Structure formats: C-alpha cells, structure tokens
Amino acid sequence: MSTTTTRDVARPAPAKASKAGPRRGLRGTTLNFWLFTGPFLLGLVIFVYVPIGWSVWLSFFEARYTVTPSKFIGLDNYRQMLTNGAFVDALVTFTVFAAIIVPVTWALSLGLALMVHRLRFMKAFFRSVFFLPTACSFVAASLIWKMSIFSGVRFGLANTVLGWFGVENIAWLADPDPPWYWLVIVTVRLWLQAGFYMILFLAALQNIPPELYEAAAIDGAEPGWQTFRHITLPQLRATSTAVILLLLVAAYQAFDEFFNLLSKTTWGRPPLVELYYTALGENQDYGAGSAGAVVLTLLICVVTLLQGRLMGFGRGDESK
Amino acid sequence: MTTVIESDKAGAVPPKKRGREGRGVLGSTGLYLATGLCALLFLVPFYLIIRNALSTDAEITGEEWQFFPTHIRWGNITELFDDPTVPFARSLWNSAVVGVLHTAGTLLVCSLAGYGLARIPYKHADKIFYAVLVTLMVPAAVTFVPSFVLVSSLGWVDSYRGLIIPGLFSGFTCFLFRQYFLGFPKELEEAARMDGLGYWGAYWRIVVPNSLNFFAAMATITFISGWNAFLWPLVIGQGEDSWTVQVALSSYMTNQTVNFHLIFMATAISILPLVLVFLFLQRWLVQGVAQTGIKG
Numbered sequence: 278m279s280t281t282t283t284r285d286v287a288r289p290a291p292a293k294a295s296k297a298g299p300r301r302g303l304r305g306t307t308l309n310f311w312l313f314t315g316p317f318l319l320g321l322v323i324f325v326y327v328p329i330g331w332s333v334w335l336s337f338f339e340a341r342y343t344v345t346p347s348k349f350i351g352l353d354n355y356r357q358m359l360t361n362g363a364f365v366d367a368l369v370t371f372t373v374f375a376a377i378i379v380p381v382t383w384a385l386s387l388g389l390a391l392m393v394h395r396l397r398f399m400k401a402f403f404r405s406v407f408f409l410p411t412a413c414s415f416v417a418a419s420l421i422w423k424m425s426i427f428s429g430v431r432f433g434l435a436n437t438v439l440g441w442f443g444v445e446n447i448a449w450l451a452d453p454d455p456p457w458y459w460l461v462i463v464t465v466r467l468w469l470q471a472g473f474y475m476i477l478f479l480a481a482l483q484n485i486p487p488e489l490y491e492a493a494a495i496d497g498a499e500p501g502w503q504t505f506r507h508i509t510l511p512q513l514r515a516t517s518t519a520v521i522l523l524l525l526v527a528a529y530q531a532f533d534e535f536f537n538l539l540s541k542t543t544w545g546r547p548p549l550v551e552l553y554y555t556a557l558g559e560n561q562d563y564g565a566g567s568a569g570a571v572v573l574t575l576l577i578c579v580v581t582l583l584q585g586r587l588m589g590f591g592r593g594d595e596s597k
Numbered sequence: 598m599t600t601v602i603e604s605d606k607a608g609a610v611p612p613k614k615r616g617r618e619g620r621g622v623l624g625s626t627g628l629y630l631a632t633g634l635c636a637l638l639f640l641v642p643f644y645l646i647i648r649n650a651l652s653t654d655a656e657i658t659g660e661e662w663q664f665f666p667t668h669i670r671w672g673n674i675t676e677l678f679d680d681p682t683v684p685f686a687r688s689l690w691n692s693a694v695v696g697v698l699h700t701a702g703t704l705l706v707c708s709l710a711g712y713g714l715a716r717i718p719y720k721h722a723d724k725i726f727y728a729v730l731v732t733l734m735v736p737a738a739v740t741f742v743p744s745f746v747l748v749s750s751l752g753w754v755d756s757y758r759g760l761i762i763p764g765l766f767s768g769f770t771c772f773l774f775r776q777y778f779l780g781f782p783k784e785l786e787e788a789a790r791m792d793g794l795g796y797w798g799a800y801w802r803i804v805v806p807n808s809l810n811f812f813a814a815m816a817t818i819t820f821i822s823g824w825n826a827f828l829w830p831l832v833i834g835q836g837e838d839s840w841t842v843q844v845a846l847s848s849y850m851t852n853q854t855v856n857f858h859l860i861f862m863a864t865a866i867s868i869l870p871l872v873l874v875f876l877f878l879q880r881w882l883v884q885g886v887a888q889t890g891i892k893g
Binding site (some may be wrong): 307312316326327332401426468477539556569 | 608614615626628629631632635636639640641642643645646649655657662702706707708709710711712713714716717719722725729732734735736738739740741742743744745747749762763764769771780795796797800804821824825826827831832843846847850851857861864867871872874876879882883886887
C-alpha cells in the first residue's frame with residue numbers, strides 16, 4: 278500500500294512544479310524543504326553519521342583512556358577483537374540467542390494473535406493483558422526474574438514449584454553448566470516482547486479478506502490446520518518477514534537483560550555487553566571498542582540484507 | 598472471522614451443521630481456557646512485583662512460599678524514598694524530565710522532517726530519504742561507543758543534554774512520520790494553500806491539528822521507549838545525580854545492602870506510570886503500533 282502512495286504522490290508533484298515554472302516559487306519550495314528537514318538532517322549528521330565515521334577512524338588507532346588517538350596501528354584493533362576469544366564468544370552467544378528467541382517469539386506472538394483474533398468476547402481485555410508487559414522495562418523485568426522467579430534459592434517461584442515435585446533447588450544464573458541461564462534470559466525477553474509482535478500479527482489478520490476463507494470453505498477445506506496453512510500463513514507472509522527482521526535486529530541489540538542478569542559472569546555475554554566492558558570497563562579501550570562496533574554493524578547489515586533477499590522483504594507489498 | 602466461516606459452513610453444508618456447532622462450543626470453551634491460562638502466566642510477574650513490594654523481607658525470602666502477604670505494608674513507599682543508598686526520587690525526576698523533553702523534541706524534529714520528505718518536492722529528496730533509511734540499518738545501540746566518544750568530547754556526559762539530544766534524531770520515527778504523511782489526504786492541504794498559506798502555515802494549521810491521533814500514538818511509543826531506555830543512560834549517567842530510574846533500578850542488582858522489599862517497591866513505582874499510560878491510551882497505542890507501516 279505504501280509503495281503505491283509513494284508513486285502517486287511523487288509523480289504529479291514535480292510535474293506541477295515545472296508547469297508552474299516561476300523560479301522564485303521553486304526556490305521557495307527548496308527553502309521550505311530545508312526548513313522542514315534541515316534540523317533533523319543536521320542532527321542526523323552530527324549524532325549518527327559523525328559517530329559512525331569517527332568510530333571507523335578511531336578503530337585504526339590506539340585509543341586507550343582517550344578519545345583523541347595518537348598512534349596509528351592499522352588493523353591491530355580488529356585483529357585483537359577477532360582473535361580475542363571474548364568478542365568471538367559474544368558473537369557465538371548472540372547466534373545461539375537469536376536461533377532460540379526469533380522462532381520462539383515468532384511462534385508465540387502468532388499463536389497469541391490467532392487466539393485473540395478468534396475471541397468473541399473480552400477481546401480487548403486479553404489483548405491488553407498480553408500487550409501490558411511491553412510497558413515493563415528490561416531492567417525491571419530482570420529484577421523480577423532474577424530475584425523472585427528464578428532466584429537460586431527456595432524462595433524463588435520456579436524452585437518453589439519444582440520443590441513441590443521433589444526437585445532440588447536449581448542455581449539458575451550462577452552456573453553455566455548446565456546452561457539454565459538461557460531459560461531465564463529467553464523467558465524474560467519472550468514475556469516483554471511477545472505482546473508487541475502479537476499486535477502486528479493481529480493487524481495483519483484483520484486485513485485478510487474473509488472471502489478467501491469463504492472460497493476455501495466452498496472448496497471443502499477444513500477450518501483449522503488446512504485453512505491456516507493454505508490461507509492464513511501465506512497471507513501473513515509480509516508481516517512475518519517484517520517481524521523476523523525486527524526480532525533479529527532487536528536480538529542483536531540485546532544488552533539490558535544480559536547485563537542485569539549475568540553482569541559479573543564471563544559467560545553468556547552478547548556483543549554489546551562485551552563492547553560495553555571493552556570500551557567503558559577498566560581498560561577504556563575506545564579503539565578496540567570501535568573496531569568491535571564496526572564489525573558488529575557490518576554484520577548486522579549483511580544479515581539484514583541477506584534475510585531480506587532470502588525472504589523477499591517488501592515483495593508482499595508489491596504484489597498488493 | 599470465525600463467525601463468517603461458521604455461518605458460511607452452516608449454509609453450505611447443512612447436514613453437518615449440528616456436529617460443527619457442537620465442536621464450536623467445545624472449541625470456544627477450549628479457546629477461552631487456553632487464552633485465560635496464557636493471560637494468567639503473563640500476569641504472574643506483575644502480581645509478584647505488587648506482592649513483594651508490599652511485603653516484609655522475611656515474607657519474601659521465607660522458607661515457605663506465601664502467595665499472599667500476611668499484612669500489606671504501605672510503609673515500604675516512604676522507606677524507599679528515605680533510603681540513602683540509592684537516590685531514587687532524584688532518578689524518577691531525571692527520568693520524567695528526560696522522558697518528556699525526549700518525546701517533545703523527537704516529535705517536533707522528526708514530524709517536520711517526515712512532512713518535508715513526504716510532501717515538499719525537491720530534486721534531491723530521494724537521495725536524502727535514502728540517507729535517512731541507511732541509518733535504520735545501524736541500530737543506535739551498536740553505535741554507543743562512537744556516540745559516547747562524541748558526546749564526551751562535547752562535554753555532555755552526566756548532563757540532560759547528553760541524555761536527551763543525541764536521541765532526538767531517530768531515523769525510524771522520521772520514517773514513520775513520512776509514511777503517515779504520505780497517506781494524509783492531500784486535498785485538505787491544497788485548500789489551505791489556495792487560501793494563501795505556505796507549507797509552514799498549512800503544516801501547523803491544517804496537518805498537525807488533523808493528525809493528533811497519530812501524534813498521540815507516536816508520543817506514547819516514544820515516551821515508553823525513552824522511559825525504558827537503559828544502555829544510553831547507563832553510559833552517560835556516570836554520577837548518581839544523573840541516573841535515570843532504570844539505571845537506579847539496575848544498581849540494586851549489584852548493591853548488596855538494599856532490601857528486597859525496597860527493590861520491588863522501586864520496581865513497582867518505575868513501571869506504574871507506563872502501566873497507567875497503557876491502560877488509558879491502550880487503543881491509540883495499539884492503533885499506532887499496527888499503523889507503523891509494517892502491516893501486511
């Protein structure tokens with residue numbers, strides 16, 4: 278829908294401007310354009326483009342405890358980050374995290390949307406309940422998860438419930454082996470973000486024309502799995518693609534819950550936590566931190582583009 | 598949707614009607630049971646916050662699990678604000694100031710830019726729009742190292758400026774406004790232009806007053822993300838006086854001396870404003886999220 282509007286708007290506008298012709302009007306239009314977009318673009322350059330450029334520049338220098346580097350060291354920062362086990366481990370941690378959280382959130386939010394969509398009464402109530410955790414911050418949720426639900430001692434909810442079945446206390450976060458911490462980290466994020474993606478799916482479900490289901494019913498398709506597989510799922514394709522993309526980007530930015538749940542441990546660090554300790558920890562190594570940020574940014578761009586290619590991002594839009 | 602299918606089914610295949618309806622009742626009971634169970638699970642953490650916030654430490658950490666506190670301790674609220682180890686009141690104030698200014702600033706700057714990109718013809722507008730789009734590829738969280746380097750060289754560490762200004766220029770918010778304005782009925786503005794208003798006048802007198810729903814939705818979303826932000830305030834707020842509420846909360850994770858009931862009271866207070874915003878603005882919020890241009 279958005280693509281068509283872009284065209285509708287973009288085409289007539291220049292034609293009209295050139296037809297009107299007078300130079301003064303055009304210049305006034307240009308001036309207006311900059312009046313509207315100027316402040317934003319200036320800020321974008323200063324606070325987005327300059328930091329990125331500075332980061333790339335800084336990554337080739339030795340810059341410890343200082344942001345004005347003196348010594349050019351070429352690719353040494355990159356070599357250090359990519360051979361230093363911690364940063365590579367962080368990338369592995371992210372990959373594991375994304376491999377779990379993306380499909381699980383996708384399935385849960387779609388499942389919730391399908392349930393809420395089919396409700397006849399109290400639809401708004403249940404929608405609000407599932408959406409409500411979005412109001413919670415990762416920090417607040419981490420506190421509840423760490424100190425009340427997955428506390429390592431008996432007074433935590435999880436261990437209390439397990440205790441009823443005679444299971445010994447589990448040290449959820451204090452021990453990487455077995456890696457129970459993944460359960461804690463995945464559930465906290467699931468609780469916080471599933472409702473948001475559920476709303477996106479709900480919006481998409483409402484946009485599926487009912488005639489499709491009617492046609493399927495006439496063709497003898499059983500309501501349930503068959504219509505879900507052959508109608509609902511394909512119709513949700515564009516939304517699914519967008520949701521997966523958003524989930525991936527959000528997973529890449531994982532920081533809050535890892536930092537708060539596992540701050541003192543050396544395991545289970547995603548890239549941003551590792552970068553935080555590299556650049557702002559004891560070493561204050563801005564050069565290496567910048568190199569890591571550059572690597573991470575490139576990685577995100579590659580993954581995003583690749584995912585877009587694979588899943589045909591935007592293709593759903595054009596077909597409409 | 599279900600109603601459509603069922604009625605159609607009933608009409609198309611009359612003999613099976615009764616069986617289908619029977620399954621429908623059973624199915625809808627099952628549906629409500631499943632949805633209710635999920636809803637209960639989603640509400641448990643909220644219940645735990647409230648329960649713990651109004652209990653004593655002994656009740657929270659007791660050997661035997663207690664589902665309800667034996668008596669409700671409202672005194673925990675005053676105890677929290679009197680607690681000297683974490684400047685909680687100050688952090689709430691900081692979050693409120695930062696949240697409001699961040700929201701107002703982002704809306705102003707990004708809506709203007711979105712309007713300019715959507716409506717004002719300029720030959721390089723496409724290129725500029727791509728330059729904005731590119732920044733979406735680089736999530737703000739990844740650039741926290743270079744941004745910190747920049748902000749600290751400006752001398753903005755530990756200040757409201759450092760907390761607010763770098764976050765105002767959100768490529769994503771600008772993008773959403775542009776998409777919204779593209780769909781805004783053009784006729785309204787054209788009438789205004791006929792009456793002699795320039796772009797600026799048309800924007801403030803016609804476009805903004807007719808877009809308050811969208812502005813409200815974006816304001817809500819922006820405020821929530823600002824209030825819940827953690828990484829940037831953690832990086833910038835190095836002294837306790839510039840902590841936001843999230844940074845203050847996080848300090849409880851490492852601070853061993855703070856009591857459980859205070860931690861949970863702080864958590865409850867930190868999410869209360871947003872829960873209220875949610876309950877009152879729920880409809881707008883849902884619309885806003887659903888409208889963000891990623892619907893199928």
